[in-house]
Amino acid sequence: MERNVYIQNTPLDQAIDIFMGQLEKRGYFQIETETIDVLGSINRILGSAASARRSSPHYPASAMDGIAVKALDTFGANESNPVILDKNQYIEVDTGEYVPRSFDAVIMIEDVNFQGEQVEIIKPAVPWQHIRSVGEDLVAMDMIAPSSTKIGPYELASFLTAAISEVEVVKKPVVAIIPTGTELLDQGSEDMNPGEIVESNSRMLIAMCQEWGAEALRHDIVIDDRIRLREAVEEVKDQADMIVICSGSSAGREDYTSSIIRESGELLVHGIATKPGKPAILGLIDDKPVIGVPGYPISAQLVFTLFARPIIYKKLGLPFPSDSVIECKVSRKVASSMGVDEFIYVNTARIKNNYIAYPLNRGAGITTSLVKADGVMHIERGNEGLEAGSRCSVMLRKPRALVDQTLVSIGSHDISIDFLADILQVQHNKRLISTNVGSMGGIMSLMKNECHFAGVHLLDTDSGDYNISYLKKYLNKTPWLLLTLVNREQGLIVKKGNPFNIKEINDLPGPEIRYINRQKGSGTRVLLDYLLDKNSIKPSTINGYSREEYTHLAVAAAVKNDTADCALGIYASAKALNLDFIPISEERYDLCILPDLLDEQDINLLMQVISSTIFKKRVIDFGGYNILNTGQVIYSNNI
């Protein structure tokens, strides 16, 4: 058995210095160019300054539709004494046409009175009027664009005009990507076996390469076999300017990447002090960079961005693009170890005059954090993390305009919030981001002015009403209004056919039924605790009471996938995953809106969309909802 526990924990800046320094030393960044047809040059980078091969116009050209004349022949013309020109004294010219040497002015068509073959002129022409002189646009040898210019539509037009048919451009660096792993599949399906994974990292890295201006070559998936991986490296190394080996960079049994680099070239770094991204490998084969990219998507994305991106830009002769940075308040405490550079993916939005950064789920396996992230917070080595509310810099990955048109919902989770987001996006170009922290978490967020509204479904166990008593208690200093989004069914979610024959809360206690709970502060948890109390059931008798998930779909998925047998949740989740559902009660799911934090037009927009037929139809079609109260304002505290 072969195991390599990494020896190193190289600090990020050192790892970059070692890697770039070695490449520099070996002359890797020498710019290579090639000459290509100008028609295929869009988005390529000029390898040398492009200069006009020919002037434009390359002949005296008419700037108008009209007639070319000798100015001298028209002198003295006026309305009472028009000048008549014979057919040999003028020629008709259209815009852009050649004005022969015997003429020195053009009269526009609107000022010409045709009379058979003669023309009548009532205003003299000034010499050279309406004639574009040779080289007016470009003179032969003029520099049109300096080296390193990215060729766009206008450069192309100008090159063609200047008779440039070929251009010298920088060669695109070729990145060979080798996905490794016996568990990997090229295509996914709904009935994959446990342990099988769709290979997605190489596809992501290819698209990133293309974004940065490099070309990517994907090798077929290589199973975990030292000889096969070595063959794959041999196959690609001559065609590529960079070799990327996906996965296989951790300390697992099948991690051959580092030893192959050591044998075929030089291993520079194994293990960097970043989070995520720790198991990265950096090396050289034939003086070309080799990067071993960890298997978790976020680690892969980060390692590739940190190490491949600067190499590609440098190899293209381009300056490293400066990230757009905004100053934010971080919405919650972010822990960080002193010894590592941490990268935290965040959503960002503007709440009145503050930009807030909302850290996303930090698990390295969470592709949804990659999709959602508007930017990245970098906590440098030597720092101890951030307290909630403290200032931080976010490197934006999405346009600032998008951040500025974002509505933020923090609180309880409901699928209807996704429907709302979709409609707002498509019909009104408004982005709605939502974070699921449960109803109480939503109220806390409202108290800190960190969201525009919160989804809440908190049962007042004394009155049987929902939400209002909680909001009155916690939000007593700020105006708020409460709007019903949906009414929905809560019940017990169990496997198809209900194998344990669960019928009510009283069936839950005991070791054989594995329950999966929602987190504290969620409305569903309040409901469960209320029901347990009402039925005099001790939480400790429920197997799994302490195992918490954050969404309705997550608990349903646990039941579906047999890591649990029962959960309390909404009908919609049970239906989505084709599970059985035992109704327990109907509850009201409201939005609590802070009018001080929203423009009036955004509040109106929100109400309009919630009351729209299209929203209601999507909710009803999904099932488990009742829309009788949807869009009704339940309460406003009138402060």
Added chain:
Amino acid sequence: MERNVYIQNTPLDQAIDIFMGQLEKRGYFQIETETIDVLGSINRILGSAASARRSSPHYPASAMDGIAVKALDTFGANESNPVILDKNQYIEVDTGEYVPRSFDAVIMIEDVNFQGEQVEIIKPAVPWQHIRSVGEDLVAMDMIAPSSTKIGPYELASFLTAAISEVEVVKKPVVAIIPTGTELLDQGSEDMNPGEIVESNSRMLIAMCQEWGAEALRHDIVIDDRIRLREAVEEVKDQADMIVICSGSSAGREDYTSSIIRESGELLVHGIATKPGKPAILGLIDDKPVIGVPGYPISAQLVFTLFARPIIYKKLGLPFPSDSVIECKVSRKVASSMGVDEFIYVNTARIKNNYIAYPLNRGAGITTSLVKADGVMHIERGNEGLEAGSRCSVMLRKPRALVDQTLVSIGSHDISIDFLADILQVQHNKRLISTNVGSMGGIMSLMKNECHFAGVHLLDTDSGDYNISYLKKYLNKTPWLLLTLVNREQGLIVKKGNPFNIKEINDLPGPEIRYINRQKGSGTRVLLDYLLDKNSIKPSTINGYSREEYTHLAVAAAVKNDTADCALGIYASAKALNLDFIPISEERYDLCILPDLLDEQDINLLMQVISSTIFKKRVIDFGGYNILNTGQVIYSNNI
């Protein structure tokens, strides 16, 4: 003979309303979608929200390399009383591997002591530790991205992870582009005939379509023939969502575009009150938009941007992108007619704390203005233009960061400034833009703090020295320093073989020699006037004294192309165009730098590049220069 003088001069906003209104009315903007392989979906727009088909992970997965155990078996383990697990009590798991139902925790490899087939544990495992629960990343049915999302690398990774193999995306609108004109060539060469033009507009529009997310179909060039153009429209109209006819939209003899639209569909607008862009044509054929785009490149670009871009975005279901706008001071007076919407292409740069907009050459035929432009100033109808120094808004087309790292040189023209720009760009990521307004124009610009430095070569006819006396006179309140860029030869530029046998200034007077002059305030003009005066020649005796061009290359090009016979200019220009040159004098070409407007490091950078071997070599290789004084500080006024 067929002529159509346009009847209309429709205001821009009306033209847009008519066009978009008609399309809206005919249901043109109905979003059409298609289902494609997810692997080909990069940069496409989601036509409906994408939801997970399968949870990820879809099985309980190890989050570490290690062993899977039953937590219960490890209870009580500590350093002095390790727990020994038999081979049936654990299995080895790598990160991402399936943890079978009989186990409920993973212990990381670093904490495991292998002893033959047994393992020793010195710390108890907590139930569910290091196990990624089903759906931790994504639960089946979770919305990954709403409709209208542009699919990037991370969306792709997430889709693959969620077993999505096909996605519904918005169909790319297909734009058919028909270039028309008998004078057009597909490829240029150095020896084209007068009147021949390389067809560049369709290539530019195709690249613009691609930038906006549409697909373009280019028809072959159609000669000016009504039947042929009509056939071309018939050929493309069923495959296309939009038809664009390039050129032929003015009042020339061969303008069939408008009449063909009238016959085959509906002509909505012919002639809009914009500058440039006036001869635009808007119409409908088979309820699809048809745009007749004027032939001048800037008009074509503007008309296509004003009318095609919003249609393409709307057809893609995307919000119209908001332009990034900066507030500038305009560097010179800009005239505008009350009755039209004017669009003025500008360079922009930051001079200390002011952004300055430098209007570029407004000729509609100037492709170089398109290439150079950082943005566009829109002077709305009803306004009378801008005074020099007044405030204006510029819609940026290039990144703000580029604008911020720009050096501005305004003054006399010299090819060595282009070399400087190229080296600054490639080696130091600094952009240098230069405007040629002659030496005196440069000094005026320095006085207004509108440039960082100016190229000057003004002969003091009393002392025989250059520049210093002028600068002392005009720049007496601000610090400046004078640095020599090059010494260069001035002389008479004549055709190859010198057909008029010109030998000195005294040979110029008389009607047979067509002279072409430089503009007032240019150093070369000062030199000419000095020479004329010294030789007692009256300017009025020089044929062409009043015909002015703004650069050395432009006057040389006029001689080359036989619209003039002689010009005073630098050797470099004569050599570039293979003309003869009669030396008259050597002059000093200096840069006058305002240190208050530049960071010290930029001044140092400038001096370093000017003194560099690479710069000097390029100057010498070009010819007609002497670099003995290059980089020397000649004078500093020490204020």
